[in-house]
Amino acid sequence: MNKIFFTGLLLINLMFSGCATLFGGGGQQNIYISGNTDKKMKATVKHSDGSGSQYLSIPGTVSINRKKQDVVIESADKEFDTYIVESEMNPYFVPNFLGSYFGFTSTTVDVASGAIWMYDEHVIVNEK
DSSP states (O other), X not given: OHHHHXXXXXXXXXXXXXXXXXXXXXXXXXXXXXXXXXXXXEEEEEEXXXXXXXXXXXXXXXXXXXXXXXXXXXXXXXXXXOEEEOOEEOGGGTHHHHHHHHOSHHHHHHHHHTTTEEOOSEXXXXXX
8 A cells, every 4th residue: 555655646746747847838938029119129138136138129039037036128228118027936836836745856847947937928118
């Protein structure tokens, strides 16, 4: 009986291991940024801690590492106000609570990859 029970626990732990990494998009996410006008605008996109700075023309898509820090979108030419994209918990991380109840490996994968966090996929900035 004990062997079957522990084998079952191990299988549950492995089944739910890294759900957000495997099914929720992994450690990076694309964010499509558009404006409320047809005019092309230049922007800087970075995390609130200053890491991962990227430059793009709006409308455009940026690929950003998932982190707990929010994403800051700033206008290069002061054409729009600074916009903050808040970091939220990835719903695919929820099944890991079941896995972490029986072992620690399920949450470790998602936390290490950053997949525990997610951002809005489409952001609209308003021209001044």
